[in-house]
Amino acid sequence: xxxxRKYSFVGLISARSNLAYFGDVVSRVLFLGVVxxxxxxxxxxxxxxxxxxxxxxxxxxxxxxxxxxxxxITLSAPRVAQVVDEDVRTGSLATQLVRPLSYxxxxxxxxxxxxxxxxxxxxxxGSLIAWILVGALPVSAVxxxxxxxxxxxxFVLDFWANFLIGLGxxxxxxTSGLLLLYSRITMILxxxxxxxxxxxxxxxxxxxxxxxSSMVYGPAHLLVLPSLNELIELVLRQGTAIVxxxxxxxxxxxxxxxxxxxxxx
Amino acid sequence: MLPKLIxxxxxxxxxxxFNLKSQLEYRxxxxxxxxxxxxxxxxxxxxxxxxxxxxxxLRGWNVKDVITLWAVTAAGFGLAHALYGNGLFLPQLIxxxxxxxxxxxxxxxxxxxxxxxxxxxxLGDAIFGFVAYLLMVRPDLPHFVLFTLLTMSVAVLFVxxxxxxxxxxxxxxxxxxLAEQWRFSMITFSTYPTTLFDGAxxxxxxxxxxxxxxxxxxxxxxxxxxxxxxxxxxLGALAVLLAGIAVFxxxxxxxxxxxxxxxxx
Amino acid sequence: xxxxxxxxxxxxxxxxxxGKGFRRTQAEVxxxxxxxxxxxxxxxxxxxxxxxxxxxxxIKMLTGILHPTAGEAHVLxxxxxxxxxxxAYHIGAVxxxxxxxxxxxxxxxTFELLARVYNLDKRDYVKRxxxxxxxxxxxxxxxxxxxxxxxxxxxxxxxxxxLLHRPxxxxxxxPTIGLDVVARQELRDLVREWNREDGLTVFLTSHDAGxxxxxxRRVIVINHGRVVLDDKVSxxxxxxxxxxxxxxxxxxxxxxxxxxGVAVLKASGYALKLEVDTQVIAIEKVINVVLKAGPVADxxxxxxxxxxxxxxxxxxxxxxxxxxxxxxxxxxx
Numbered sequence: 001x002x003x004x005r006k007y008s009f010v011g012l013i014s015a016r017s018n019l020a021y022f023g024d025v026v027s028r029v030l031f032l033g034v035v036x037x038x039x040x041x042x043x044x045x046x047x048x049x050x051x052x053x054x055x056x057x058x059x060x061x062x063x064x065x066x067x068x069x070x071x072x073i074t075l076s077a078p079r080v081a082q083v084v085d086e087d088v089r090t091g092s093l094a095t096q097l098v099r100p101l102s103y104x105x106x107x108x109x110x111x112x113x114x115x116x117x118x119x120x121x122x123x124x125x126g127s128l129i130a131w132i133l134v135g136a137l138p139v140s141a142v143x144x145x146x147x148x149x150x151x152x153x154x155f156v157l158d159f160w161a162n163f164l165i166g167l168g169x170x171x172x173x174x175t176s177g178l179l180l181l182y183s184r185i186t187m188i189l190x191x192x193x194x195x196x197x198x199x200x201x202x203x204x205x206x207x208x209x210x211x212x213s214s215m216v217y218g219p220a221h222l223l224v225l226p227s228l229n230e231l232i233e234l235v236l237r238q239g240t241a242i243v244x245x246x247x248x249x250x251x252x253x254x255x256x257x258x259x260x261x262x263x264x265x
Numbered sequence: 266m267l268p269k270l271i272x273x274x275x276x277x278x279x280x281x282x283f284n285l286k287s288q289l290e291y292r293x294x295x296x297x298x299x300x301x302x303x304x305x306x307x308x309x310x311x312x313x314x315x316x317x318x319x320x321x322x323l324r325g326w327n328v329k330d331v332i333t334l335w336a337v338t339a340a341g342f343g344l345a346h347a348l349y350g351n352g353l354f355l356p357q358l359i360x361x362x363x364x365x366x367x368x369x370x371x372x373x374x375x376x377x378x379x380x381x382x383x384x385x386x387x388l389g390d391a392i393f394g395f396v397a398y399l400l401m402v403r404p405d406l407p408h409f410v411l412f413t414l415l416t417m418s419v420a421v422l423f424v425x426x427x428x429x430x431x432x433x434x435x436x437x438x439x440x441x442x443l444a445e446q447w448r449f450s451m452i453t454f455s456t457y458p459t460t461l462f463d464g465a466x467x468x469x470x471x472x473x474x475x476x477x478x479x480x481x482x483x484x485x486x487x488x489x490x491x492x493x494x495x496x497x498x499x500l501g502a503l504a505v506l507l508a509g510i511a512v513f514x515x516x517x518x519x520x521x522x523x524x525x526x527x528x529x530x
Numbered sequence: 531x532x533x534x535x536x537x538x539x540x541x542x543x544x545x546x547x548x549g550k551g552f553r554r555t556q557a558e559v560x561x562x563x564x565x566x567x568x569x570x571x572x573x574x575x576x577x578x579x580x581x582x583x584x585x586x587x588x589i590k591m592l593t594g595i596l597h598p599t600a601g602e603a604h605v606l607x608x609x610x611x612x613x614x615x616x617x618a619y620h621i622g623a624v625x626x627x628x629x630x631x632x633x634x635x636x637x638x639x640t641f642e643l644l645a646r647v648y649n650l651d652k653r654d655y656v657k658r659x660x661x662x663x664x665x666x667x668x669x670x671x672x673x674x675x676x677x678x679x680x681x682x683x684x685x686x687x688x689x690x691x692x693l694l695h696r697p698x699x700x701x702x703x704x705p706t707i708g709l710d711v712v713a714r715q716e717l718r719d720l721v722r723e724w725n726r727e728d729g730l731t732v733f734l735t736s737h738d739a740g741x742x743x744x745x746x747r748r749v750i751v752i753n754h755g756r757v758v759l760d761d762k763v764s765x766x767x768x769x770x771x772x773x774x775x776x777x778x779x780x781x782x783x784x785x786x787x788x789x790x791g792v793a794v795l796k797a798s799g800y801a802l803k804l805e806v807d808t809q810v811i812a813i814e815k816v817i818n819v820v821l822k823a824g825p826v827a828d829x830x831x832x833x834x835x836x837x838x839x840x841x842x843x844x845x846x847x848x849x850x851x852x853x854x855x856x857x858x859x860x861x862x863x
């Protein structure tokens with residue numbers, strides 16, 4: 001019982017500290033306003049030029065809401081990689097290596113807390129803007145539930161990827177390049193700017209299999225076109241990816257531990 | 266007039282040399298920053314390539330046009346802030362009273378202080394711009410010459426814009442956030458085809474957010490090898506630069522009367 | 531003799547905005563009120579006062595960074611805030627918080643850059659630079675990055691850099707702060723040498739009494755925006771800087787100390803605080819007496835804090851200006 005209480009308390013604290021920045025909200029509004037407006041123009045023109053009602057199965061309204069969610073997800077990306085990188089460099093991680101579980105779990109809880117708040121803020125602001133631009137998205141309570149269920153593992157998966165990048169600090173002088181690469185790959189291959197259905201046909205199955213789309217395209221697509229089958233598939237894919245990456249993190253941890261002991265900590 | 270110009274060019278050359286040398290002290294971080302921006306820009310080009318695979322023409326623009334857009338914007342922005350890196354730090358310099366140190370030198374204040382820093386990421390942008398244009402658009406000589414001239418025009422505009430947005434700090438206490446938002450909007454709009462926008466938005470793009478002079482006129486100039494478009498782009502750039510300089514020196518008057526902020530010491 | 535610096539009724543008020551939104555009020559804060567003095571060329575002046583007294587405001591007006599609300603000033607014949615660029619060729623400045631030297635580059639690179647900034651003739655610059663290197667003893671670390679230098683080395687290079695363009699007036703702000711005893715003395719000697727031998731007018735701000743005594747001939751004290759004392763350092767030393775404070779901790783109860791020139795400020799248990807008038811008795815004599823008074827665990831020798839001295843001065847009323855006498859003295863010297 002204390003385990004859960006401890007970590008949820010930590011999550012709450014970090015969530016609350018994120019709410020404190022009002023100026024942050026304003027800048028979010030401006031950012032999302034600009035970006036979603038531009039996307040709307042881009043897709044409106046595209047729909048008009050191809051003279052269709054739906055592209056990739058989405059109407060223009062659904063398209064913009066899709067993009068709102070993908071942007072909200074991407075924008076709420078956690079700073080875990082930077083934090084872990086710093087912990088590695090200052091040596092505070094090295095002291096935690098002997099109790100391997102507590103550090104990642106601690107980070108996981110704080111990250112999830114932060115992320116949920118930021119995502120909620122982004123999606124609230126984004127929804128308002130999307131509503132102004134294209135009107136409301138027809139969505140049922142079940143549909144909304146399906147969407148919400150797609151999020152937790154997506155965030156957990158993203159956390160582990162970022163965590164892994166942070167661990168790169170054991171070997172690299174600077175992990176920010178790796179982080180940038182990861183965020184850009186997620187952006188493209190994850191379907192942040194275009195839904196998977198509009199990619200070249202040959203690429204689509206590959207993209208679906210890769211973990212990136214499970215974090216971005218997956219949940220967003222479920223909001224605009226909810227489907228229970230799709231949700232189940234997505235959750236399975238998310239789960240598999242998490243298992244794989246956690247195993248990998250374990251290996252990296254063990255190697256890092258050896259390195260720390262070799263270098264005298 | 267001429268000796269003054271030569272004296273300034275010699276000064277600028279010295280600053281470039283020493284800024285570069287100073288950056289190369291941390292070679293790893295420097296190169297990774299340069300590479301990071303290069304990669305970032307490259308990914309956007311990938312996105313557009315994928316987009317145009319599915320939708321070959323957008324209001325008369327094809328993939329080469331959008332790549333040209335990115336090339337000229339990146340190269341111009343990069344050139345501007347590789348040389349005048351302090352343009353990005355103007356709000357901080359003003360807010361922290363760091364203009365004082367520059368005012369003790371026997372040089373025109375603005376053109377001197379801008380030289381004080383070189384942005385490594387801007388260098389990445391500049392390199393990307395030229396590489397992308399040469400390799401992906403494959404221009405003939407006349408086009409390449411025009412491209413280089415337009416890059417300089419865009420650079421002039423970005424310098425002016427940085428000065429303009431940075432000088433807000435003379436008038437508003439903590440203008441860092443605002444200046445940043447304004448800059449972000451400018452850069453974002455500059456990287457999307459202006460052809461997407463109509464009416465009021467289009468007007469905005471030639472006034473408050475002068476992205477039109479960066480993303481429309483230069484591209485049109487290169488598409489048709491049109492000197493009139495190029496001239497308009499240059500005029501717009503000049504206008505923004507003059508506006509920036511005017512606002513800066515007006516704000517400087519307030520700074521010199523000291524009624525800007527709390528007294529120090 | 532031509533004055534290097536001439537201030538007449540210099541005034542500076544700031545309008546301080548307080549509060550937010552509708553409850554915004556404006557308060558006028560007088561930073562500098564009716565400050566006047568004349569500094570002849572080649573004089574070294576210590577310009578001191580507590581924090582917030584108006585020192586940096588005055589210096590900013592003298593260097594052209596700030597416009598005064600009223601009054602006149604001429605530095606080397608220029609009105610600073612109107613002819614800032616032209617004046618800049620003839621003044622040098624070493625301000626504590628700001629370093630002119632590029633952190634990741636060796637001092638020699640900064641020198642080269644400054645040569646371009648000040649538009650110095652190549653041959654002239656090389657000769658001047660080499661002379662400065664020799665006199666400031668920079669050759670051993672000229673090609674070492676500034677971030678690797680000790681504070682003492684950095685300050686020497688800093689001052690040398692500020693003299694590259696042959697300024698006639700040098701503004702120094704807290705130059706010895708953070709330096710060890712040896713480096714401090716080295717720096718003071720260098721500045722004094724330049725003042726005495728090269729005729730550099732020195733305008734020094736410092737909280738260190740040793741700086742003032744060592745470098746300056748004249749001291750101007752400013753408090754609450756007004757000149758409170760304008761006198762020769764020797765006079766000030768006689769009246770206010772002539773004492774040292776000795777704090778001693780013994781291991782057992784010490785014998786009584788009763789000699790002329792030494793006043794017991796505090797005596798509690800094994801600790802003793804003495805004020806020594808160094809005009810009456812040499813400090814080493816006092817130390818000898820102290821060492822004989824009992825086994826000493828710890829001993830500290832300090833100057834009385836400058837703030838105290840200034841408060842003391844101020845409480846005795848504004849001092850009259852002996853500047854005219856001083857100028858005459860320098861002219862006949």
